[in-house]
Amino acid sequence: MEPKASLYPIRIPKMKFSFQNIEKSFSDLRVIDDFSREIDHGELVALVGPSGCGKSTLLHMAAGLERPSGGSLLADGKAIRGPNPERTLMFQENALYPWLTLEQNVALALEFQRSNKRRARELAREWLAKVQLSGFEEYFPQQVSGGMRQRAALARAFISRPKALLLDEPFGALDALTRMTLQDALRELIREAAPTVLLVTHDVDEALFLADRILVFSQRPAVVLKEFNLAHHEKTHDLSEFAPMRREILGLLGIRAEADTAAAQADPDSVSYTTEEVAA
């Protein structure tokens, strides 16, 4: 049998964002204060900051769901005036339709744009396979785990080939281990498709693992306290080489992550553990 025609050209055209002196207020509430940054083609920039500082608001502006109160926000040199499938937003809670199977949910993203249903289903199966969901195509969302639902949501986000992905704590509702496997899946998809990504996360390790750049925001009204560059690092989930950066980011977020030096010096073996080999 002939192998099936594979996916359409994998590399997705990318999008460049230009935030220029962006300000945002809701009535009297000043949320974003003079935010200026370029997000380059194919870059993954993580936004971290205290709750309520305005991270989701920034994503919503990039998605075209909110308008800035001041400044200009451009995508590929053009002002963002409203939502567009080229810029896909993905939330923490998967937004799968409960009355559709995983395959139908994933295919739907294409059916909105294309007429050929059969081809959409075929592509949905391919994207589900990429996120290790082969065999679950006919399952309904409530019949699979939360992690599997988010995998399907990832497949749905990528299938319509968005130039930009706007991810708002996409794995925030998952346990730490499941989250790591989802981060691996996301990284694989990004490597293949290379869209431009803005990722809001509360998980500093997630930002360190996935991002080329991390922007740490202040309390509202949000300004960038510091920017960290991680491009060109080959990363694993063992992030020990980033420990100083991690400490600094947590410090900026008001979380103390340094040992009490005096106490540590007095008792350098205070934290110890042993390992035991277990026969397979």
Ligand SMILES: Nc1ncnc2c1ncn2[C@@H]1O[C@H](COP(=O)(O)OP(=O)(O)OP(=O)(O)O)[C@@H](O)[C@H]1O
């Ligand atoms: N549509 C809206 N109308 C009025 N106020 C809003 C609206 N959207 C957001 N806000 C306010 O703007 C501020 C920033 O909200 P936003 O959701 O961007 O924060 P966040 O950084 O994403 O927080 P979290 O980490 O908790 O998700 C909050 O005080 C919120 O109440």
Ligand SMILES: [Mg+2]
């Ligand atoms: Mg938010």
